[in-house]
Amino acid sequence: MTTTTTTGTPQAQPAGRTDVLRASGVTMRFGGLTAVRNVDLDVDSGEIVGLIGPNGAGKTTFFNCLTGLYIPTEGQVAYKGKVLPHRSHLVTKAGIARTFQNIRLFANMTVLENVLVGRHTRTKEGLLSALLRGPGFRKAERGSEERAMELLEFTGLAGKREHLARNLPYGEQRKLEIARALASEPGLLLLDEPTAGMTAGETSATRDLVLAVREQGTAVLVIEHDMRFIFNLCDRVAVLVQGEKLVEGSPEAVQADERVVAAYLGTPFEGEPGEAEAAEVREAETREAAAHDGGQTGTGENPKGEQH
């Protein structure tokens, strides 16, 4: 894996970059429920964009709309200026590859085979050429295998090429999913919570990997709950709340934005509790603490408990 020198601070975008992804007015309704409402999102080439939001904000639904797994009720998604069809495999063929929130590897295939499946759209040997085994077929197979091995080297899995995917440790399964997605030579990589369940060490390795992917010229759109990861990695962050895009901007701007904090932590009560109320609470707490001598008090709940 390349050791990138990027410190994680967003780089100023050079002028003349083109849109890789342009989603405009994407709306997804399931019956009466609007999961995603009128979301616009652009990703420029060579950019890493983060998509954050509380649970149930519609991030993964939005991803599914982008990749053709769902057909958006309204709006359209364009990749490099071309409107994408609503068929998952055609989206991948166009150049958008993705990983899944709950790892979806081909569990009973080897690591190498998993990556070779990712090469599917970039090769076209059909059944007939497989049966005839002409020189073209052999060349294509060799080429695919070489490319797959390169990607395994890149993700650090080359030593495990013949292992079954199911037997890899969790962190390596995530890496393999990224390698498999990269095998389709995408212009845009969508990562759905790539560090979920990872240790701090694995998270930072994933960050290096994503930066290395960017170095190779692939734009990345990443959903994540790990704020440190997102703010260290992304050039731009969009916040999705209840299906709507709340803010979009540089990590600093988003981090500072009150509405974002409010979306995650809730807004203070309208009639904001004043110093008097706070003192009352403190007093009650000390009384209670004194009552159950040495007993623990759940102070964490109190501010919210006050609200209703």
Add this chain to the structure above:
Amino acid sequence: MATTDPQAGTTATTAPAEPLDPTGAPGTLPLPPKAARTLTLAGAVGTFASTMLAWTWTAEFPGDLTYYGSPVDLQTLTLAGSLLTIAFLLAGNGVRGLRWLTPGGRTAPVTLAALGTFGVAWFTAGAIAVVLGGFIHFEPGMWVAVFTSLLTVVGALGLRADEPFDPADPALRDPGPWQRFRHSLKAPAPAAARELPGWAELLTIAVTFGVGLFVFTYGIDTPYGELFIGFLILVGFGATALARAGLSQRLSKLTAKHRNITFTAAFVAAACFPFTQSSDQYTSVAANILIFATVALGLNVVVGLAGLLDLGYVAFLGVGAYAAALVSGSNTSVLGVHFPFWAAVLTGAGASLIFGVVIGAPTLRLHGDYLAIVTLGFGEIFRIGMENLDGSSGPAVTNGANGIANIPDLVIFGFNLGEDHTVLGVELGPFANYYLLMLFFTIIIVTIFRRADRSRIGRAWVAVREDETAARAMGINGFRVKLIAFALGATLAGMAGTVQAHVTSSVTPEQYQFVEVVPPNSAFLLAAVILGGMGTVSGPLIGASLLYLIPAKLQFIGDYQLLLFGLALVLLMRYRPEGLIADRRKKLEFHETGQLDVPTGGPGLSKTEA
């Protein structure tokens, strides 16, 4: 084992703290090691001797086991079993020149061989008692065989198990006899083999297939049910013993190394089969097995690779057979044409292909159970449709339930397959000719299966089977690759159908039901694939052979056949869900070992061993 048994007792109470005994574990029965060995050897030698004696006094029991000094049929099987036991026992105790026999386990193969011998001897005793009516019909030799084979088993159960008890397994803290017995059948994997010179490796493969041909021929040629059951008992235990001894693993490494040579050797051995036969009696069985096995292999593309449960697969065989029958020049065919064979094959395969696409295009949008039900429906629609195309319920095409009869024999290059021909001094009857023709198609279909499997499209099939959503997200057009698998499977079945029409010389709708007692039918085809092992080449071939031979040989199970098959399948799914021949992938899928699967072989996508 009087000295070690108390030790075992202490190990049981303080199991986790006690250091492991690396030399193994106590056997099922507490015998001193030396006594156990002596007993086993004496028992096996005694069994061997008993086969030289008469077992019964009358020739009324099939096979005529009344001779002294010349073992026949069931006696021969017992003799083979006892020799196998002796060989494993001696090899396990380090007798020079035999050690190559047990690179893996040493006790487990002895126990299994002893059990196999015991099974054959006791089965024979039981059969004699039942057929002739009572133990009074035993000659002394039978009693000797009964007791010595029991002694062998007792001795073998006293041998120390090959592997130490696993301290992590709670069942083995205080193992009862049953746990100890099961444990004694475990064996370690063999160490890497010494590098043999190339010619020796090829010779090993050739000898193996020679032996395989001999065993298979023996099984097909068994003239009565008792002998066939004895054969199945011995082969079942013997094959497991060879696997526990580590020989199978060594052999599969060799065959994996020389894939194409193995492939060739297998088919040369298969082609030799008609030359071992003096009449057409068993070649007709073999030809039907090949038809059944080939169609099962075609179904394996659909079920084993692409994971599409097709319960109406026999319809494609029917389409091929009907198409070939219509253009065969039969006087009962409404088309008065007579295509040459190659054109008939293309017609049959083409018709099946079209039928496959027409059925697949709407149904493959369904998943899992729904697909199974719809294909089941289409299979029946085909049969009923053929019945109704009789001129009164519909257009006159197929003669309805009477079918198309009098299909003439094939003539290929002026070579009439319906006549006897003398090749290399051996007279080959019509069924031998058709057997060889069918073998040619089997080679084609095996090649297609292997090549499709290890290619871009084969990987796409497996990916769709594993996780269709992820496969689509990887750019695979799920519907398209499934349709290709369905169409390929249909085409292969259609090809087999064209030959089948000529072998059976008449084609009727009743041959293509969902389930009936005679294979091939959809249920048996699926059973052959599952029994043999999904996704492998040799699995469906073995599964189909067993499913065809067992009902053909054991006429007496007749009415209970389907019941017994159901029971056998349930047991198989419980104890060996990956089938008889396991694909490495399936083995890991069904038996969670908790270990990482660390491959030892070279590079390559070796998915289909064998």
